[in-house]
Amino acid sequence: MLTTSLPRPRPVAPGPLPTLRWGIIGPGWIAERFTEALCRHTQQNVVAVAGRTKEKAARFAEKWAIPKVCDDIAALLALKEVDAVYIATPHNHHFPDGLHALRAGKHVLIEKPLALNAQEGRALQAEAQVQKRFCMEAMWCDFTPKYDVLTQLLEQGELGELHTLIADHGEFFTPDHRIFNPDLAGGPMLDLGSYLVAFSVKVGNGAPDTICARGQAAPGGVNGQASMLFTHAKGLHSVLNTTLFSSTPGTAVIAGRKARLVLDGHFYAPGNFTLTANQGGNTLHWQDEGHHYAQLRYEAEHVAWCVGQGLTESPIRPLATTLTTLTVMDEVRRQLGIVFNEEREPRIV
Incomplete structure (x- = not known):
């Protein structure tokens, strides 16, 4: 049975905030x-x-x-x-x-x-x-109220056993944009694809078991499009696409045995989502208000809170989670033959 109400978002800074x-x-x-x-x-x-x-x-x-x-x-x-x-x-x-x-x-x-x-x-x-x-x-x-509500729904098992994650992130860029520049580590993976992979790691509760990726080149020597299929423990499949060639809806769907959650595009940004029961059709809605870039405040306030607590890593987004995302993207790039200029020889800094 679907929950009768959505959980309330938890504060990213639950105590006094130093002014950094x-x-x-x-x-x-x-x-x-x-x-x-x-x-x-x-x-x-x-x-x-x-x-x-x-x-x-x-x-x-x-x-x-x-x-x-x-x-x-x-x-x-x-x-x-x-x-x-x-x-x-x-x-x-x-x-x-x-x-x-x-x-x-x-x-x-x-x-x-x-x-x-x-x-x-x-x-x-x-x-x-x-x-x-x-x-x-x-x-x-990761620090927005929408994502925390989503996190709680997943932690509480409100969607049931997860089977399918479908998400896309495509944008149209003019040829002179830095994203087509190989000297600036261009291509969609680091810009757009990182949201997709991070979301998959979040929903799948860790790195996928298997990774299959296919790509398409863009003029100038960078990757222009990547499609990915990840399989996770307990049967979850992530189907992901990112492209520089055109704008896509940018939506995401998390489908479980009990319910499905549909995030409006862009799925990673503040915005709306709908949680619908598979049986009975009961539906709950999350609706964000206000200018969504104002929600960049939350990551900054979380940093200030962590520093005030004497922490060197975030309990919401620890570096281990970031490293998992980077490791998955490394494998996707390996399969697509994407090597950045700085990776061709060791950097000395």
């Missing part, structure tokens, strides 16, 4: 939305910014009243008044920038993916342990 002094590294599109969420919806304090050029950083600082514009990343990391840094540089910079920040004694929140591969991810985990600093991947969906 944040530095922004990589003042691009997502950093602007993250900074807006901090400035307008939290008590967190953004004190410095560094980018590829000082001019770009200065424009960003002026817009958000950030007091310190740094010439480069090293200058920002040298600031004693910076407690934590949000790293939103291109994907192939996440690992070296995160490593440098940890070595400088800063707590780090690194945009997804944490690194290009699991090996780099493990190196970041090890450095955070050595430095006794907090490190987390900014998989923002």
Whole structure:
């Protein structure tokens, strides 16, 4: 029998929140939305910014009243008044920038993916342990109220035995977009596919038992489309697709013996879902309100709470979960023959 009401979302910061002094590294599109969420919806304090050029950083600082514009990343990391840094540089910079920040004694929140591969991810985990600093991947969906309600439904077994997960994430990009640039670790896997794989790992409660992937190349030497079939313990199949060639609905379906859960697109973002019983058709609805990028606040507040608790990892998204996601993506890329430039020879940072 379907539950009569949805569970209430639990707080991502269940206690006092310290006000961290944040530095922004990589003042691009997502950093602007993250900074807006901090400035307008939290008590967190953004004190410095560094980018590829000082001019770009200065424009960003002026817009958000950030007091310190740094010439480069090293200058920002040298600031004693910076407690934590949000790293939103291109994907192939996440690992070296995160490593440098940890070595400088800063707590780090690194945009997804944490690194290009699991090996780099493990190196970041090890450095955070050595430095006794907090490190987390900014998989923002994990910290939203919608995802917590979904998590509780799965934990409580409200869908029954799970058999099918179907999800897609495709977007249209013009040829000049960075996602087609092999020098920036382009292709859909790290941008769009990481949401799909992370969702599968979440619903499947760990890495899949088997992985089968097929791909299609895009002009410029990057992968343009990937389709994946994962099989998990207890019979769950994940059917996933990501593409750069066109926009897709971006929906997701989790089908169990008792009920199915349908998430509107984009499934990973704040939004709506419907839980429907297989017998009787009883239905429950989750509906999000407000501007959804404001919910970037939750991952930042969770970081602040964790730092205040003296934690070096998140209990909601521990690095082990991130490393599982990266390991699965490594295998998908192996099957598709996707090798990033930085993987062709060891990086020294």
